[in-house]
Amino acid sequence: MNTAEAKPAVLELxxxxxxxxxxxxxxxxxxxxxxxxxIGLVGDNGAGKSTLTRMxxxxxxxxxxxxxxxxxxxxxxxxxxxRRAGVETVFQTLALVPGLDIVxxxxxxxxxxxxxxxxxxxxxxxxxxxxxRVQEGYERFGLGLPDIRxxxxxxxxxxxxxxxxxxxxxxxxxxxxxxxxxxxxxxKQTELVLSFIEQLRSHNVAVVFISHNMQHxxxxxxxxxxxxxxxxxxxxxxxxxxxxxxxxxMTGAATAVEQVAAAx
Amino acid sequence: xxxxxxLTWTQRNGLFFALVLLIAIFSFAxxxxxxxxxxxxxxxxxxxxxxxxxxxAMLILCGLVDLSVGSxxxxxxxxxxxxMDSGFGLPVSMLLGLGVGMLWGAFNGYxxxxxxxxxxxxxxxxxxxxxxxxxxxxxxxxTYGYGPQFALLGNGKLLGVPVPIIxxxxxxxxxxxxxxxxxxxxxMIAIGGAKDTAAELGIPVKLVPFWLYVASGLASALGGLIxxxxxxxxxxxxxxxxxxxxxxxxLLGGVSFTGGRGSLFGVFFGLLFVGVLSNGLIxxxxxxxxxxxAIGAALCGAAALDMLYQRLERLQVPVEREPNExxxxxxxxxx
Numbered sequence: 001m002n003t004a005e006a007k008p009a010v011l012e013l014x015x016x017x018x019x020x021x022x023x024x025x026x027x028x029x030x031x032x033x034x035x036x037x038x039i040g041l042v043g044d045n046g047a048g049k050s051t052l053t054r055m056x057x058x059x060x061x062x063x064x065x066x067x068x069x070x071x072x073x074x075x076x077x078x079x080x081x082x083r084r085a086g087v088e089t090v091f092q093t094l095a096l097v098p099g100l101d102i103v104x105x106x107x108x109x110x111x112x113x114x115x116x117x118x119x120x121x122x123x124x125x126x127x128x129x130x131x132x133r134v135q136e137g138y139e140r141f142g143l144g145l146p147d148i149r150x151x152x153x154x155x156x157x158x159x160x161x162x163x164x165x166x167x168x169x170x171x172x173x174x175x176x177x178x179x180x181x182x183x184x185x186x187x188k189q190t191e192l193v194l195s196f197i198e199q200l201r202s203h204n205v206a207v208v209f210i211s212h213n214m215q216h217x218x219x220x221x222x223x224x225x226x227x228x229x230x231x232x233x234x235x236x237x238x239x240x241x242x243x244x245x246x247x248x249x250m251t252g253a254a255t256a257v258e259q260v261a262a263a264x
Numbered sequence: 265x266x267x268x269x270x271l272t273w274t275q276r277n278g279l280f281f282a283l284v285l286l287i288a289i290f291s292f293a294x295x296x297x298x299x300x301x302x303x304x305x306x307x308x309x310x311x312x313x314x315x316x317x318x319x320x321a322m323l324i325l326c327g328l329v330d331l332s333v334g335s336x337x338x339x340x341x342x343x344x345x346x347x348m349d350s351g352f353g354l355p356v357s358m359l360l361g362l363g364v365g366m367l368w369g370a371f372n373g374y375x376x377x378x379x380x381x382x383x384x385x386x387x388x389x390x391x392x393x394x395x396x397x398x399x400x401x402x403x404x405x406x407t408y409g410y411g412p413q414f415a416l417l418g419n420g421k422l423l424g425v426p427v428p429i430i431x432x433x434x435x436x437x438x439x440x441x442x443x444x445x446x447x448x449x450x451x452m453i454a455i456g457g458a459k460d461t462a463a464e465l466g467i468p469v470k471l472v473p474f475w476l477y478v479a480s481g482l483a484s485a486l487g488g489l490i491x492x493x494x495x496x497x498x499x500x501x502x503x504x505x506x507x508x509x510x511x512x513x514x515l516l517g518g519v520s521f522t523g524g525r526g527s528l529f530g531v532f533f534g535l536l537f538v539g540v541l542s543n544g545l546i547x548x549x550x551x552x553x554x555x556x557x558a559i560g561a562a563l564c565g566a567a568a569l570d571m572l573y574q575r576l577e578r579l580q581v582p583v584e585r586e587p588n589e590x591x592x593x594x595x596x597x598x599x
Contacts, residue, residue, distance in 0.1 A: 080466060095464050099457040099524045104450050109465035111447040123446040 008071065010035045010206045011056075011087065011175045016065035018051050025051040027230040028065070035174065038197060038207040040221030040238065042214070044250050047227040049210050056177050056208070057089035058082030069175070088168035089177040094160055098153035102145065103134045105152055106167045137170045141199050144192060158189025162196050169205060176200065177208040182216050194220050212250075214243045228252055275573045279518065279533045279566070283540065290544035297547050304426065310539040311428035312487040313509050314532075318439035319479040321514045321531045326473050327456040327523025328376060328383040330480045332368065332390025334506030335398070337488030340365045342398040344489055345407035345498030354413055362485045368394060369481020370474075377473035391507065399500050408497030418493030428490050435483065436532065443528040448472070457524025512559060513538055516566050537562065 009032035018026045026048040033039055043049045054060045056067065058076030067074050069085045076082045082089065096105050112126045112133075113119040119126070134148045143166060145159055152160060161181050168176050178197070182190045197220050200207055211217050217224060218238060226234040226249045234249045248254035291298040316333050323330050344361030352360065372390060375381040420427040443449040454462035455469050463469045484503075491502045517534030519526025538559055545555045 079464070093461070095461045097454045097458045097461055097524075099453050100450060108450060108454060109462075109467050111450065113447075122441065123448070124441075125445060125447060127445075 012068040014066040016062045029232045033206045036204045040217035040224040041210045043227035048230040087175045088173035090164045091179045094164040096152045101149045158192040175206045294547040306539045311432040314432040316483045320510045325452045331387040331507045333484040334503030335394035336484035337503035339394040339398040340485030341488040341492040341498040365481040365485020369478040373474035373477030406499045
């Protein structure tokens with residue numbers, strides 16, 4: 001038990017299963033996620049990573065099993081439900097509008113209105129407050145991003161990824177699920193994203209990091225959960241494993257029992 | 265200033281300076297040009313188009329278009345004229361005229377925004393259909409003579425300013441507020457630029473365009489009534505070619521025809537540019553045929569400049585071209 005696990009889990013998946021017709025995509029997977037922890041969710045293609053991700057995001061419903069957020073059982077009917085419960089998923093599509101700037105994107109669809117009845121009637125935005133909030137976020141997380149009024153169209157892939165993650169965090173989400181955040185990024189861009197994820201850990205945010213790049217997982221994850229053919233085959237501290245062990249687990253060349261024995 | 269800032273600045277203000285330059289040239293060429301009466305004439309001549317341009321520009325920002333504006337204008341005028349002839353009285357007749365415009369706008373909005381029909385096809389149908397309906401109702405005859413009260417709408421003045429200009433400025437002020445100070449402006453850019461993302465973030469991607477079509481119908485009907493008031497007759501020629509004038513002002517103003525990009529200030533300058541150009545060419549005794557050529561040339565020039573800016577902008581984006589990591593999927597980390 002390390003210090004992170006002494007706190008109560010912020011997100012718990014209890015025996016989640018999902019089938020698509022005859023295909024059992026996810027078979028009774030349980031997972032606890034703690035605040036201030038980065039958990040790597042890895043697996044080969046078809047291991048059930050994206051099905052599990054989509055269940056956490058609220059876009060598909062599990063056949064059986066429960067999702068428990070901060071001790072409360074939740075049923076996600078939609079992505080909005082998941083977001084409202086505090087689980088924010090950043091998909092590879094990022095959901096950013098290139099023609100709007102960073103502040104506009106972060107507040108898109110939830111703009112702050114000027115206080116008082118006049119603001120509500122005339123729908124006048126409090127532009128200054130929105131800029132201030134984003135600027136504060138820049139300072140709090142040490143975001144290496146260009147000026148807050150830069151259009152997203154002018155940002156690199158890594159910077160866009162950081163904006164998308166920052167939006168989730170700035171909205172107070174304590175659990176952030178990142179779907180392949182470093183896919184298709186260059187070395188420098190990847191570094192930008194990974195160092196931001198490390199920042200999140202120190203701000204007590206729980207991060208589920210889905211990837212099939214072993215180097216990236218080993219770099220940021222405290223704990224790793226390996227899926228294979230829909231089942232959880234390993235769940236334990238990253239430090240106990242080498243890259244070779246991980247690959248062996250993912251491909252089924254080794255079982256968790258052997259790994260734990262070897263590590264212990 | 266960096267090169268990027270210079271680019272953005274000229275792109276934002278280019279049309280404004282072209283307008284100032286144009287005014288300077290005409291003022292130099294004709295002493296009657298830069299006078300208060302002539303400036304009022306320019307505004308008055310473009311007030312009706314200006315009213316319709318505001319919701320029209322918002323539709324284009326959303327990636328949609330309304331080609332039926334001129335035909336809705338004539339239909340509203342004709343319905344008003346028939347109602348007056350049938351003795352409904354001025355207020356009811358005006359409400360009927362405006363109502364018919366909103367109804368046609370709601371029809372457009374329902375088919376296009378809610379059901380997803382092609383905006384060009386549906387409103388092109390409206391362009392033919394609404395005018396045809398107006399001609400059918402009147403059988404081609406113009407009704408006229410609505411009394412001095414109705415004449416105030418097109419010819420009246422408030423504190424020395426013609427009523428159509430006041431109406432235009434009110435609509436413009438509301439439009440500017442919604443575009444720049446209300447969430448709607450950002451939502452329209454999102455709908456026009458990345459509709460799926462907008463929907464994912466809970467923006468009403470169907471209702472916003474729906475109400476914009478209703479607003480466009482209402483503005484067109486109001487425009488039709490203003491022209492009917494100026495003519496003191498519901499002529500079936502009202503609004504002919506209006507859709508092209510509206511589109512010219514919007515596109516000259518730099519709103520992207522594919523949606524997601526544009527400024528209402530730009531559209532306002534686009535409207536004034538066309539107005540100043542037509543007026544000025546007449547002032548310096550250039551043939552009215554040349555006027556159309558000049559507007560056409562200005563539009564093509566604006567499109568070419570816009571393309572140039574977009575190319576330059578794309579070059580400016582700092583794309584880091586690094587090779588992807590030499591690690592194949594799934595085999596990484598094995599030493």
